[in-house]
Amino acid sequence: MPSRAGPHSPAGVGKSLPERGLLLLLMVFVFLEGSVLPLGAASSPDISHKENVDNHQVAAVVHNNTKKAFPVLDLDYKHVQTPFEISLWVLLASLMKLGFHLIPRLSGIVPESCLLITVGLLVGGLIKLAGEQVPPVLDSRLFFLCLLPPIILDAGYFLPIRAFMDNLGTILMFAVVGTLWNAFFIGGLLYAVCQIQPANPNPLHTLELLPCLLFGSIVSAVDPVAVLAVFEEIHINELLHILVFGESLLNDAVTVVLYHLFEEYSGQGTVTVMDCFLGVLSFLVVALGGVLVGAIYGILAAFTSRFASHTRVIEPLFVFVYSYMAYLSAEMFHLSGIMALIACGAVMRPYVEANISHKSHTTIKYFLKMWSSVSETLIFIFLGVATVDGPHAWNWTFVTVTVILCLVARVIGVIGLTYVINQFRIVKLTTKDQFIIAYGGLRGAIAFSLGFLLDKNHFPMREMFLTAIITVIFFTVFVQGMTIKPLVELLAVKKKQEAKRSINEEIHTQFLDHLLTGIEDICGHYGHHHWKDKLNRFNKKYVKKCLIAGERSREPQLIAFYHKMEMKQAIELVESGGGVNLPSAVPSTVSMQNIQPKKPPPAKPAERALPQLPRGREEEIRNILRGNLQRTRQRLRSYNRHTLVADPYEDGFGDFLLKKQKMIELEKKIKDMNNYLTVPAAPPDSPTMCRARLASGKDSDFKPAQQQKGSKICPDPQAYRGKPDSDNVPTIHVDLASPQSPDSVNMMDEFRRAGQQQKHQQQEENQGLMMKPPSGQSGPKKPGEADSDRDQQKLTRCLSDPGPSADEDEDEPFLP
């Protein structure tokens, strides 16, 4: 283990000073971890000892007076010990995440999980070098109760339901049959190998069949954390992703049952047929029970969220707490907690999202991503630390045979199962797919924790098991994790498509669903579509009415989708510098209703903030701005847990122009609806000012408010309110704060949110942090930063003027 003598120079060339500083800080920090933690672990901390090491956190301690003076400054570490250590670990994890992306080459070659395990090893090594006892960080309770749930909840809440359900049969086959096969194959063959050892007294001889099978079942489970961590970075197509990931989630039930079964009966030595039958029954109970528990809590959460309209602030809390309770309840009954969590998240999501405000939605998203991110990092670091901790009992035969058997079992299992599954699939799995599925069967911390849970008395070979498990984990994570990316490239496996669903796709897909349902009915075939249709009907008729508040319960899916798109456009439009007119097709749905203006709007029809430009001038301006439209910022499109799931709000602006044109034409349609929204300019640090508001020259779009019928709008920059519900034409209520403060709500809450997301993403982009944007698209869409800033300033200057008269010279601010 390399010992760190001091800060090492960063690998990259030309690092800026702040980055060097950060790296330095990281090194010092890791040092600190190594020194502080064993002190915490040591039972009787010695004050003078601490003084020597903890320089930066120990202040001067007044010691030397004969009379005990009143301590002006005192050190009481034990008081804060546990939270302090926890925070230190979390901080370490977060800084590590930051740090890795400062060394771009490294993060390109080595997946994050490997780096984190290495860091864990280093920290563990440091602690050991300091001569202290390594804290038992990967304690099973901590792992299963604190570290695992956020990751699983994140996965479950954002599970792509459609893809999951379409492939459910395949996933179940892999999860259940595949894991069973793996467990028995590995366990059985290990036992055989142990038995046929040459005659010299070999500790392996004492290994019985049942412990072998137990070991087999522990080590055969594909781990969701590892799969997520590695598959995240390779952006594989959705089918493969959901297959491997779904398998890793659903095999928890099998693992739980097998584990308990073998653990119970290992003491007694034999398993009867009755026990096997009970095992099967137990599996059904565990799996279905877990799903049921999760579904119940999910429905409760959805129901609660229906009434949460007056306390928006705690809406996210319901989601988290109900989910966690689902997990704990399932674990309480020894049901599958993972399946409960997945079921809870998946069931709850469509209803909760229909009920909660956008702010809550964002909060939930961000919190889940944050927690799962930190959790994952911590898990890998702890894996490294726990490895150093041991105790280890290395046995060459056992370990190598285990590793080989794992690989072989996985490959055979996948091939065999695919052969069977392909008979029943429409879209067959090719050899490439099979290879990726087999290669993606990574083991991780769950296996380790399960092994850790073993009782030493019942299983004298526990250490050997642990060593073997760790070796398998390391092998899969390091070797398979590192090589899967180049292999994916080599095999030219289909990558994830940037799925931005157009309204056409949505309409036609629904149409085809109906068509297929009809054809199935004509054929008298109760197929996939038949049941889906039935479920949808049931959902629409009964469930939605209960769980969704207000009129959104009756909203067809297509409308919801359409509204989402319109909202997205509205956000884009406003962000681009204050769209004058938003089509009133923007819905009066709950999410919009949630935006209550913080201050009551003043009644006076104040002068509009936007200038009133003559028609010809508008054309010019539009043309100029349109020219700048080409350089829109590139959005992070791929699915990545650490940035957010690509959703309509974060899509790229590839066909932005087209959208603008459509907006214009939509406005044409609704000309006689009097709910135009005049929104003042975005604050100066909005990054999107260079985009033309209205790109097409087809229509007059700078329609000042006064020209509208009845001037029902109060175009006050401070607080804006559309005309409230005039005969079910949708309205938008806008909430404005001072446009100068960067964090304030400038227009609608959504716009700020989208703006912040964009800012956030732009920052990420600029630092090249997380994503590797698809290279093909980066060219024409790179933001013209200088231009945007300049334009932005000019635009702001212009737009914040209180409505200059028509013939004022507007030339200057708009010319680039």
Next chain:
Amino acid sequence: MGSSSSNMNHIPDAEELMQETGFSSAHLLRLYERFEFLDREKRGELTPDDFEAVGRLALNPIGGRIIGAFFSQGQETVDFASFVRILAHFRPADTNRRDGAPQDPANSRTRKLKFAFQLYDQDGDGMISRVELLQVLRAMMGIQVTEEQLQSIAERAIQEADLDRDDAISFDEFKKSLEKVNIDHKMSILFLR
């Protein structure tokens, strides 16, 4: 099934149909049985009433169109061969081409899309006009949406898909707008393999 071989003789032109559509004999038999079940009056042909007897079709927003698709221009009845030919569109695509299979099988992606397209395009002019799209939308979404919302959606859909700006969606534009969708997966019924 035991009596399958004898029943095959009842099916007119069984061999040709199998060749043309790619159905296996077992599937063809099953379809024939279904055909006979629907054909309550035992005429050897189906009328629209027979289709409407399938209760669930009434719940289907586009049930009427589907029924209409079985009856080509002007015909009032559907015989077994036409029935099978229409259903052949919904076979999953063959991964390996059999020799002697027709060049453009009914279950190719284009043919499937064409079938769907024709369901939209009721007047058969080769374009989905705004009116036709509106009709479909109205049928699918029922009474819960307002007219303006329907109009906006139709407007947006046409704008997105209509590349040559003729205010209607041609078959090519229709195909293009669905290029990301796995049609083979979406428009196939498994048992019809």
